[in-house]
Amino acid sequence: MKIEKDHQRFRQIVRGKIRDDLRRFLTRGELIGKEGKHLISIPVRGIELPHFRYGDNNDGGVGAGDGSVGDSLDPNGDGTGPGGTAPGAHILEVEVSLDELADILAEELQLPRIQPKGMHQITTRRDRYSGLRQSGPESLRHFKRTFRQALRRQLMTGSYDPANPRIVPIRSDKRYRSWKTVLKPQSNAVIVYMMDVSGSMGDEQKELVRLEAFWIDAWLRRNYEGIENRYIVHDVRAQEVDRDTFYHLREDGGTKISSAFKLAKQIMDQHYRPEEWNIYLFHFSDGDNSSETDSRECCRILREQILPHINLFGYCQVASAYGSGNFINVVHEYLDDVDCVLTSKVNSKDDIYDSLKTFFAKGK
Amino acid sequence: MIVHHRSSVQSELSEYARRIAEIARNAGLDFFETRFEVVDYDTMSQIAAYGGFPQRYPHWRFGMEYEKLRKQHVYGLGRIYEMVINNDPCYAYLLTDNDITDQKLVMAHVYAHCDFFKNNIWFSKTNRRMMDEMANHATRIRRHVDREGFDVVERFIDVCVSLENLIDPHSPFMKRDAADRAAPAAPRFVESEVVRYQTKPYLDRWVNPPSRIQAEREKIKEKRKTEQHRLPPQPVRDILHFLLKQAPLEDWEADILSIIREEAYYYAPQGQTKIMNEGWATFWHSRLMTQHLLKDEELITYADHHAGTVAMPPGHLNPYKIGVELFRDIEDRWNKGRFGKEYDECVSLEERRRWDRKLMLGREKVFEVRRVYNDVTFIDEFLTPEFVERFKLFQYRFDPATRRMVVVNRDFEKIKAQLLFMLTNHCQPYIFVVDGNYANRGELYLAHKHTGIDLDIRYAVETLKNIQFIWRRPVHLQAQINDEMVLFSFDGHQSQQQKIHGDLPKPAHQV
Numbered sequence: 001m002k003i004e005k006d007h008q009r010f011r012q013i014v015r016g017k018i019r020d021d022l023r024r025f026l027t028r029g030e031l032i033g034k035e036g037k038h039l040i041s042i043p044v045r046g047i048e049l050p051h052f053r054y055g056d057n058n059d060g061g062v063g064a065g066d067g068s069v070g071d072s073l074d075p076n077g078d079g080t081g082p083g084g085t086a087p088g089a090h091i092l093e094v095e096v097s098l099d100e101l102a103d104i105l106a107e108e109l110q111l112p113r114i115q116p117k118g119m120h121q122i123t124t125r126r127d128r129y130s131g132l133r134q135s136g137p138e139s140l141r142h143f144k145r146t147f148r149q150a151l152r153r154q155l156m157t158g159s160y161d162p163a164n165p166r167i168v169p170i171r172s173d174k175r176y177r178s179w180k181t182v183l184k185p186q187s188n189a190v191i192v193y194m195m196d197v198s199g200s201m202g203d204e205q206k207e208l209v210r211l212e213a214f215w216i217d218a219w220l221r222r223n224y225e226g227i228e229n230r231y232i233v234h235d236v237r238a239q240e241v242d243r244d245t246f247y248h249l250r251e252d253g254g255t256k257i258s259s260a261f262k263l264a265k266q267i268m269d270q271h272y273r274p275e276e277w278n279i280y281l282f283h284f285s286d287g288d289n290s291s292e293t294d295s296r297e298c299c300r301i302l303r304e305q306i307l308p309h310i311n312l313f314g315y316c317q318v319a320s321a322y323g324s325g326n327f328i329n330v331v332h333e334y335l336d337d338v339d340c341v342l343t344s345k346v347n348s349k350d351d352i353y354d355s356l357k358t359f360f361a362k363g364k
Numbered sequence: 365m366i367v368h369h370r371s372s373v374q375s376e377l378s379e380y381a382r383r384i385a386e387i388a389r390n391a392g393l394d395f396f397e398t399r400f401e402v403v404d405y406d407t408m409s410q411i412a413a414y415g416g417f418p419q420r421y422p423h424w425r426f427g428m429e430y431e432k433l434r435k436q437h438v439y440g441l442g443r444i445y446e447m448v449i450n451n452d453p454c455y456a457y458l459l460t461d462n463d464i465t466d467q468k469l470v471m472a473h474v475y476a477h478c479d480f481f482k483n484n485i486w487f488s489k490t491n492r493r494m495m496d497e498m499a500n501h502a503t504r505i506r507r508h509v510d511r512e513g514f515d516v517v518e519r520f521i522d523v524c525v526s527l528e529n530l531i532d533p534h535s536p537f538m539k540r541d542a543a544d545r546a547a548p549a550a551p552r553f554v555e556s557e558v559v560r561y562q563t564k565p566y567l568d569r570w571v572n573p574p575s576r577i578q579a580e581r582e583k584i585k586e587k588r589k590t591e592q593h594r595l596p597p598q599p600v601r602d603i604l605h606f607l608l609k610q611a612p613l614e615d616w617e618a619d620i621l622s623i624i625r626e627e628a629y630y631y632a633p634q635g636q637t638k639i640m641n642e643g644w645a646t647f648w649h650s651r652l653m654t655q656h657l658l659k660d661e662e663l664i665t666y667a668d669h670h671a672g673t674v675a676m677p678p679g680h681l682n683p684y685k686i687g688v689e690l691f692r693d694i695e696d697r698w699n700k701g702r703f704g705k706e707y708d709e710c711v712s713l714e715e716r717r718r719w720d721r722k723l724m725l726g727r728e729k730v731f732e733v734r735r736v737y738n739d740v741t742f743i744d745e746f747l748t749p750e751f752v753e754r755f756k757l758f759q760y761r762f763d764p765a766t767r768r769m770v771v772v773n774r775d776f777e778k779i780k781a782q783l784l785f786m787l788t789n790h791c792q793p794y795i796f797v798v799d800g801n802y803a804n805r806g807e808l809y810l811a812h813k814h815t816g817i818d819l820d821i822r823y824a825v826e827t828l829k830n831i832q833f834i835w836r837r838p839v840h841l842q843a844q845i846n847d848e849m850v851l852f853s854f855d856g857h858q859s860q861q862q863k864i865h866g867d868l869p870k871p872a873h874q875v
Contacts, residue, residue: 072763
């Protein structure tokens with residue numbers, strides 16, 4: 001179609017603007033939490049063409065309906081009613097797919113595409129709404145079909161009164177949208193995030209982890225059709241938690257990193273056969289392990305049990321006020337020869353950019 | 365009637381198109397030949413993004429609009445049933461997957477739009493060969509792209525589009541060029557302006573002393589001289605025209621600016637008659653469908669569609685709804701003779717309610733209304749307190765305390781004033797060129813005519829930059845902000861704003 005060119009040009013402009021601002025997006029959490037399933041809405045500056053227009057005091061209008069003077073038009077809303085209370089700040093919210101965002105990231109960081117190693121053996125299930133049936137949840141009710149059915153019944157039974165054409169559907173009139181499940185093969189990856197939640201990891205550190213994990217997710221999602229996330233937290237013991245707990249749990253006490261690796265290994269063995277899954281492990285810590293012995297034990301577990309089966313082990317050490325931060329040195333010492341082990345230090349949000357580059361520059 | 369035959373469904377459609385046209389003509393509608401084309405949603409989104417046309421010049425904002433429309437459709441937030449272009453012949457696009465009831469409704473709707481385009485006076489100066497003209501514009505701009513380079517041309521189009529609302533929608537009705545020339549040609553003798561008191565001839569020397577007369581003559585000549593050099597001679601609202609004539613533009617730049625301006629004028633009447641045009645089309649589709657075209661089994665689909673068209677959630681003013689109800693109200697009032705001095709002065713509610721002079725002038729009246737009114741005059745003339753009450757209209761405003769939109773008024777006069785304000789100049793500010801040679805430095809001086817609401821400063825500053833891009837010399841905008849007169853300036857490098865004070869040179873005119 002003719003408009004294809006204009007559309008591509010528009011996307012190109014949007015991508016350019018996002019790219020210009022990427023460092024800012026990387027370092028501020030403003031995108032996180034705004035992401036939908038596949039799309040993310042990004043405020044992009046300077047796209048809209050300015051016109052002379054009225055300012056904010058032009059906020060009235062005419063509407064219709066019930067309500068007396070003083071009533072809110074939108075009693076349940078958050079106050080952003082009609083009539084342009086949106087900021088005229090020359091900013092356009094543009095929806096970008098997470099894939100596209102990942103592409104922009106890759107373009108900017110010059111990341112190579114990852115070669116999946118899976119065999120496309122795994123299939124996923126997708127639902128497609130295509131038919132009708134007589135039972136189902138109310139949210140899927142097909143209004144027009146239901147109404148028609150009720151009208152037909154009332155006409156047939158003679159309960160339809162043209163002078164008062166009131167149609168009341170009964171249960172057997174109701175029609176619901178129904179779906180079919182389709183299977184689709186795809187290549188899959190699992191990301192296991194591990195985080196040290198010992199006393200030395202504060203909120204600031206966790207925020208860094210959160211930002212970094214968001215971008216790791218985005219990039220891996222771009223490369224695999226199916227992504228699963230697992231979250232492990234540990235102090236001296238490790239446990240698997242959900243995403244929300246992962247970012248908010250706070251524990252006191254010591255640190256035994258090996259506990260997390262053992263649990264990760266266990267999860268891998270139980271759920272993710274390495275022939276089918278691309279496995280990514282990321283560990284975030286301040287590097288303050290309880291003992292040198294445990295640090296060496298970690299490296300042993302990694303080398304013998306984990307590293308042969310996975311695509312990438314990324315260790316990301318965040319700076320903290322307390323720790324010695326020695327773990328990264330141990331990893332360097334014992335695992336320097338292994339290709340799939342990568343480390344980075346993130347002392348502040350500005351380092352996320354380089355950290356991501358370190359992890360994914362090899363295309364693993 | 366040409367429907368492009370692709371399947372039997374479409375030949376069925378063209379049969380319907382023929383029948384509906386016949387019924388519409390019999391009902392009194394008078395339209396250009398109308399050509400329907402059936403398109404899929406993607407094509408429809410493209411056409412809609414292109415403002416109704418199958419092709420436009422290359423520009424990313426069409427792509428942006430296209431994306432928005434596509435998404436609306438995917439998320440089920442909106443559906444374009446039809447597009448119709450003001451052109452002779454009229455072109456209208458129908459959606460492939462509309463069901464046949466929808467298609468009939470839409471065709472009836474389209475014929476009424478075509479009738480409106482053809483007969484409403486505000487459309488009388490639009491180019492009825494716009495289909496060809498748009499294609500020519502696209503070709504011209506592509507040629508400039510080939511010669512000047514994509515980026516340069518795109519940048520310039522961005523600038524022009526940013527200024528596209530700086531036109532004067534009334535100017536097609538003025539004989540502008542004639543007026544331009546007429547002003548200096550008019551014989552204005554200096555003597556006729558010199559003040560002479562009536563007196564007897566023998567007293568003249570004393571009542572009108574020659575020295576005073578001479579002095580006055582000199583003064584008038586002097587004033588003439590400065591006036592002659594005023595640019596523009598009067599404040600100008602069609603800023604694009606002024607820039608075309610006066611700004612130092614390359615040929616290709618002038619060509620692009622003139623294209624943007626021409627297209628802006630083509631679209632202007634559609635903005636001026638949104639309520640009327642949609643109201644008229646809805647009035648007729650409803651009438652033709654219910655009286656002639658509906659089959660029994662189509663009733664529910666029709667009712668569902670029509671209800672969607674005229675639905676008006678609180679706080680939103682649906683032009684389809686307001687328009688159709690006003691037309692019906694007018695028809696009813698003129699049928700019953702509910703107008704004129706006698707009716708207006710009748711104070712008995714009961715009598716007013718029963719008022720029916722059986723004049724049956726409604727049909728004639730609605731056709732007259734669709735011919736000579738635009739939205740502003742339409743609301744001004746035909747919005748009645750009864751109507752406002754019947755449709756529960758209210759005025760709302762943003763309440764800073766609760767940060768919500770709240771109902772502030774159910775008073776007829778206030779509601780009407782608010783509506784009129786929203787419709788006047790499409791709710792856009794009035795900006796004039798008041799001096800094209802400000803302070804004798806070749807600088808451009810614009811002024812905002814304040815009608816109660818301030819300009820948005822951030823947008824104004826950005827837009828001013830685009831004007832400077834065209835004018836090349838420094839530009840200024842005078843605007844009233846928070847009850848103070850402020851001068852915004854941009855010289856190509858730096859924006860500044862200052863309160864207007866006595867030491868600043870005055871522009872040639874004030875608005």
